Amino acid sequence: MGLSGISIWQLLIVFLIVTIVFGSKKLRHLGEDIGVAVKAFKRGLNEETEQASEAATANKNEPKPSSKDTQ
8 A cells, every 4th residue: 555545556557558658758858848847946946045145135234324314
């Protein structure tokens, strides 16, 4: 008994049917495309985090205007 009543044999049979229907070449390309998409998503998250950190650091370093400057 595996995941929620699905045994390893049932998973293997499903995988075999999917391989027969789509072919191993098409599945390989699909896996590559998913890998590229995940890498691009992670890179985008890291860039956004870096930009937010830089903005927070820049805001910290700026002097706060005093009440005399605003009048």
